[in-house]
Each structure stands twice: as structure tokens, then as C-alpha cells.
Amino acid sequence: METVNVAAEARETGRGTGDAERAARPRGAGRRALARYLRPQRPAILGGALLGLAGGALGLAQPLAAERLVNDLERDRTATTEVIALGVLVLLGAVLVALGHLVLERAAERLVCTARRGLADRLLRLRVPVAERHEPGDLISRVTADTTLLRQVATQAMAAALTGTVITLVTVVMMGVLDLVLLGVTLAVIAFISLSSGLVIPRIGRATRQTQEAVGGMGAALERAFGAFRTVKASGAEQREIARLHEAAERARLMGTRAASWEAVSDTVSQVSVQVSFLVVLGVGGVRVASGAIDVSTLVAFLLYLFSLAPRINQLVGAAGQFQVGAAAALRIREAEEMAVEDPGAGPEPAADAGCGPRPASVAFDRVRFGYRPGLPAVHRRISFTVPARGLTAFVGPSGAGKTTVFSLIERFYEPDSGRVLLDGRDVRHWPLSALRAAIGYVEQDAPVLAGTLRENLLLGVPHATDGQLREVLRRARLDDLADRLPEGLDTTVGHRGSMLSGGERQRVAIARALLRSPRLLLLDEATSQLDAANEAALRGTVADAARTMTVLVVAHRLSTVTGADRIVVMEAGRIRAVGTHAKLLASDELYGRLAATQLLAN
Numbered sequence: 162m163e164t165v166n167v168a169a170e171a172r173e174t175g176r177g178t179g180d181a182e183r184a185a186r187p188r189g190a191g192r193r194a195l196a197r198y199l200r201p202q203r204p205a206i207l208g209g210a211l212l213g214l215a216g217g218a219l220g221l222a223q224p225l226a227a228e229r230l231v232n233d234l235e236r237d238r239t240a241t242t243e244v245i246a247l248g249v250l251v252l253l254g255a256v257l258v259a260l261g262h263l264v265l266e267r268a269a270e271r272l273v274c275t276a277r278r279g280l281a282d283r284l285l286r287l288r289v290p291v292a293e294r295h296e297p298g299d300l301i302s303r304v305t306a307d308t309t310l311l312r313q314v315a316t317q318a319m320a321a322a323l324t325g326t327v328i329t330l331v332t333v334v335m336m337g338v339l340d341l342v343l344l345g346v347t348l349a350v351i352a353f354i355s356l357s358s359g360l361v362i363p364r365i366g367r368a369t370r371q372t373q374e375a376v377g378g379m380g381a382a383l384e385r386a387f388g389a390f391r392t393v394k395a396s397g398a399e400q401r402e403i404a405r406l407h408e409a410a411e412r413a414r415l416m417g418t419r420a421a422s423w424e425a426v427s428d429t430v431s432q433v434s435v436q437v438s439f440l441v442v443l444g445v446g447g448v449r450v451a452s453g454a455i456d457v458s459t460l461v462a463f464l465l466y467l468f469s470l471a472p473r474i475n476q477l478v479g480a481a482g483q484f485q486v487g488a489a490a491a492l493r494i495r496e497a498e499e500m501a502v503e504d505p506g507a508g509p510e511p512a513a514d515a516g517c518g519p520r521p522a523s524v525a526f527d528r529v530r531f532g533y534r535p536g537l538p539a540v541h542r543r544i545s546f547t548v549p550a551r552g553l554t555a556f557v558g559p560s561g562a563g564k565t566t567v568f569s570l571i572e573r574f575y576e577p578d579s580g581r582v583l584l585d586g587r588d589v590r591h592w593p594l595s596a597l598r599a600a601i602g603y604v605e606q607d608a609p610v611l612a613g614t615l616r617e618n619l620l621l622g623v624p625h626a627t628d629g630q631l632r633e634v635l636r637r638a639r640l641d642d643l644a645d646r647l648p649e650g651l652d653t654t655v656g657h658r659g660s661m662l663s664g665g666e667r668q669r670v671a672i673a674r675a676l677l678r679s680p681r682l683l684l685l686d687e688a689t690s691q692l693d694a695a696n697e698a699a700l701r702g703t704v705a706d707a708a709r710t711m712t713v714l715v716v717a718h719r720l721s722t723v724t725g726a727d728r729i730v731v732m733e734a735g736r737i738r739a740v741g742t743h744a745k746l747l748a749s750d751e752l753y754g755r756l757a758a759t760q761l762l763a764n
């Protein structure tokens with residue numbers, strides 16, 4: 162029970178490690194997860210398997226029809242009926258098999274699609290701390306590689322299990338009709354196979370899960386390298402990153418080989434068992450024939466059934482192995498689906514803005530205490546401050562003081578350990594999340610630009626904005642010439658993370674995107690750090706313009722960008738040191754004075 166709680170807690174907080182989650186998996190969790198995905202497709206899978214079975218049965222009747230046809234031809238009889246019967250059997254058999262195949266494939270595609278959609282629904286709504294504690298590459302591999310493994314179970318393993326079971330049962334009944342003693346011998350062998358498979362098959366599952374985790378590790382290593390492609394090259398680190406990929410590939414190979422070895426053991430056990438049973442049946446059967454208990458013909462018929470049983474048993478053992486593979490994949494998918502997602506929040510929607518544009522919002526922190534991880538020193542130590550609606554407020558202070566974290570708490574990416582963050586006097590936890598974020602325009606520190614076109618980047622938050630509106634925000638972000646310079650204007654692709662734009666352009670695209678949402682509160686994190694002097698001055702104008710109609714909070718390292726702010730909040734080691742205007746702080750706060758002095762602003 163306790164182990165389950167560890168897993169639940171790890172998922173909820175995102176603070177667990179993969180190992181902790183692995184150790185905490187309850188027994189049979191994979192099986193249950195697999196059953197959950199297969200359940201809705203059960204009728205289709207059953208139907209597909211039965212169609213295949215019927216097609217196979219018609220195939221079995223073909224030799225009989227052919228025999229009658231040859232007999233008739235030998236006796237110079239007209240054989241029209243037999244020819245038609247054979248033709249119908251061939252055609253119908255083929256159609257039924259193809260139909261069964263199609264039904265199974267369609268069910269498998271539905272199953273995979275449902276799992277992928279379920280994952281897509283969850284993953285983009287994960288809580289920020291949870292998402293940040295998982296490797297994106299590993300999450301991607303759950304959506305791509307693991308879901309593909311489910312497909313294999315739905316098409317091959319389920320059909321093999323169903324047809325294998327039916328044919329095995331029929332064969333066993335026929336063997337029982339022939340001789341119960343020999344059947345007893347055969348069943349003893351089957352029991353031995355089941356027992357040894359029971360020992361081996363879970364090992365196949367475990368090794369497969371480790372293979373999939375290693376494949377996820379490869380995804381993570383690739384994502385890491387492509388996420389900082391130029392840095393990797395500039396650092397001459399290709400070889401080391403390649404080594405990481407090799408290591409992950411090697412681990413996948415090792416685990417894959419281990420799974421294959423256990424599969425080989427399982428196959429060998431079942432094959433040897435069947436051969437042993439053949440010899441035992443031959444021996445016991447011989448004695449029974451000698452004692453007159455059965456005829457030779459009964460023994461021959463029994464052995465023929467035994468031979469036909471062998472591939473079926475192999476089929477069943479193979480299917481059991483595939484179920485283990487599927488269960489391992491289903492478990493990884495389920496784990497991702499169970500990761501904690503953001504609470505959409507209840508509470509009433511804020512009143513609609515009347516008439517002339519959105520109302521600026523006030524912000525307040527009320528004795529906020531927050532740490533990213535338990536056990537580490539808090540990043541905010543009971544901080545309180547108030548920002549009235551409208552105007553420009555800057556946050557300054559040494560690196561690591563907790564400035565960006567202020568924005569993360571306002572956006573509710575994280576929640577305070579104690580105290581309250583208020584927007585318009587209302588605790589952000591009591592806002593509907595979508596309304597809260599709709600009220601805020603946020604420009605991240607890295608000002609990320611997504612792959613796609615310039616237009617797609619701008620439309621991210623306001624999908625139906627007109628070209629006129631786009632040009633207007635580009636103008637306000639001093640980017641009016643960008644769209645004209647780019648070869649395909651707004652429809653030019655900007656590369657992975659905007660790699661085809663300059664650093665300053667990326668930031669301004671992010672600012673234009675934020676402005677397009679007509680936010681009530683604009684959060685700019687280091688928004689001007691990568692701009693040249695002319696652009697910085699221009700953007701200062703943009704920010705000042707914005708601050709006339711909305712509340713603007715800026716995290717700034719370069720004091721030159723915020724000396725004109727209505728108020729500057731000086732942070733240090735998770736505390737608010739001082740609040741005031743540039744002139745007041747220069748005169749009263751030693752740290753601010755030092756910051757200004759180092760940036761040649763003291764005079």
C-alpha cells in the first residue's frame with residue numbers, strides 16, 4: 162500500500178525519480194493498464210479474429226473439395242459442382258481472412274489513436290513542475306514508440322490468443338475422444354509448458370519495459386542535443402553527445418537482447434516440451450497398442466493431432482510474450498496519463514471589460530513563502546508587495562534573487578507553500594485558470610519562438626487576429642520591417658525555436674505576441690537583454706506606452722531599461738529589500754546603489 166502512495170506522490174509532485182516510480186509499481190499494473198486500452202476494442206478484435214478463424218477453417222476444407230474434384234475427374238464425371246464449390250471456398254476463405262485482417266487493423270489503429278489522443282490531452286496540460294521533471298524525449302517516446310507496441314498486441318497477440326485457444330481446445334477434445342490416457346500424458350506436458358512460461362514470461366515483460374525506457378532515454382538524449390544544437394557544436398561536444406546517444410542505444414540493445422533471450426528460452430521450452438511429449442506419447446502409446454488397449458490407427462491419429470497442436474502452443478506462448486510487451490508499453494502510457502495536470506480552477510469568471518479596452522490589473526503578494534523543492538532553502542521568504550493597476554514596475558536584484566519566480570507564481574505555474582498571490586485582489590488560486598492567463602501577457606526569459614511561421618508564432622494566443630492587428634503589434638514591438646524583410650513575409654518559417662531570427666528579433670516577436678492578447682497585466686522577463694542600444698530605446702518606448710494602459714511588470718538586469726519605472730522592487734535572496742523610484746533607491750538602498758554603480762548609472 163505504501164509503495165503505491167510513493168508512486169502517487171511522485172506523480173502528484175513530480176518530485177519522484179523514475180527509479181522510485183519503477184520500484185513503486187504495483188504487481189499486475191501493466192496487465193490492468195493493457196486491459197483498459199483493449200477493452201473498448203474487444204468486440205472488434207473478437208470479430209476480426211473470428212473472421213480470420215472462419216477463413217482459416219474454409220481453407221482447411223479446400224483439400225477435401227480438391228480431393229472430390231480429382232476423384233470426379235478420374236472417373237470422367239462432370240465436376241461442375243465441385244469446381245464451383247472449390248472456387249467459392251477459395252474466394253470466401255480469402256475474403257474472410259482479408260476482412261478479419263482489416264477489422265483487426267482498424268481496431269488497432271483506433272486503439273493507438275485513442276491512446277495517443279489521451280496522452281496529447283494530458284501532456285500539454287501537465288503541471289509545470291511535473292513537466293519540468295520529465296525528459297521531453299522520454300515523454301515523446303511514450304506517445305510514439307510505446308503506443309505503436311500496443312498496436313502489435315491488438316492485431317497479432319489477441320488474434321493469435323483467440324484462434325490458438327479455440328484450435329487447441331478443439332484438438333484437445335479430439336485427442337480425448339481418441340484416448341484419455343494419452344491425453345493425460347499430453348496435458349501433463351502442457352502443464353509443464355505453462356509453468357515454465359509462467360516463470361519466463363514476466364521476465365520478457367520486465368526486459369521489454371527496460372528496452373522501452375532505454376528508447377525513451379535515446380529520445381531524451383536527442384532532444385537535449387537538438388535543443389541546444391549550436392551550443393553543442395560551438396562547445397565541440399558533438400562526440401560526447403554522440404557518446405550519450407550510443408550509450409542509450411547500447412542500453413536499448415542490451416535490454417532488447419535480454420528480452421529476445423527470454424523469448425528464445427520460452428520458445429525452446431515449448432518446442433522441446435512438445436517433442437518430449439511426442440516421444441512420451443509414442444512410448445506410452447506403443448505400450449497401449451501392445452496391450453491391445455488402443456489400435457495402431459488410434460495412436461497414429463493421436464500423434465497427428467499432437468503435431469498439429471505444437472504450432473498452436475507456440476502461438477499461445479508467443480502471444481503471451483507479446484502481451485507482456487504490450488503490458489509494459491501500456492504501463493508507460495498509463496503512467497504518463499496519470500501525471501498531475503493543472504487544475505482548471507473554479508470561481509466566477511471576472512467581469513467583462515466595459516468599453517474602452519481591458520482594465521489594467523493590480524498585483525499583490527501577501528506573505529508568500531515558496532520553494533521549488535522541499536529540503537532546499539525557500540526562494541521566496543514571506544514576501545509581500547503591492548503593485549497598483551496601471552504603470553511600470555521593475556524587479557531588480559542579483560541573479561537567483563527570485564525575480565522570475567515572482568512571474569511563475571502570478572501565472573500559477575507554481576503555487577506558494579504559504580501566503581497568497583492576488584490579481585485584482587483575488588487569490589490566483591480562485592481564478593479560473595484560463596481567465597487568469599487570458600488576463601496576462603507573458604514574455605519568458607528565453608523569449609521562445611516556436612517552430613513554424615512568423616504568423617503562427619504571433620497567432621499562438623489569439624488565433625483569429627487579422628493581418629492588420631498583426632502588423633500593428635509588430636509596429637509596437639518595433640518590428641514593422643521584419644515581415645517586409647523576410648522572403649515570404651508573415652508566412653516565412655522561423656526555424657526550430659526561431660533559430661532563423663536574431664536574439665533581439667526573437668524577443669520582440671515574443672513581446673508582439675504578448676501585446677496581441679491585449680493583456681491586463683504584461684510580464685516581461687529580461688525582455689530587453691538582447692537588444693542593441695537603438696532597439697532597446699525603442700522598446701523602452703513600447704513598454705512605457707503599454708504601461709499607460711496596462712500593468713507592466715519587468716524583470717531587468719540592465720537598470721538603464723527601467724530607470725523611468727513608476728516603482729522598482731529590489732530583491733535579494735528571496736526577500737524584498739526596498740521599493741521606490743530610481744532616484745529614491747539610489748539615495749536610500751546600498752545594493753541598488755551598487756547595482757547602478759556597476760552599470761555606470763550612478764550619476
Ligand SMILES: Nc1ncnc2c1ncn2[C@@H]1O[C@H](COP(=O)(O)OP(=O)(O)OP(=O)(O)O)[C@@H](O)[C@H]1O
Nearest residue numbers: 293533534540559560561562563564565566567716
Ligand atoms: N524550475 C526550477 N526548479 C528548481 N529551482 C529553480 C527553478 N527555477 C529557478 N530555480 C531556482 O530558484 C532560484 C530563483 O530563481 P529565479 O529564476 O527566480 O531567479 P532570478 O532572480 O530571476 O535570477 P536571474 O536574474 O538570474 O534570472 C534560483 O536559485 C534558481 O536556481
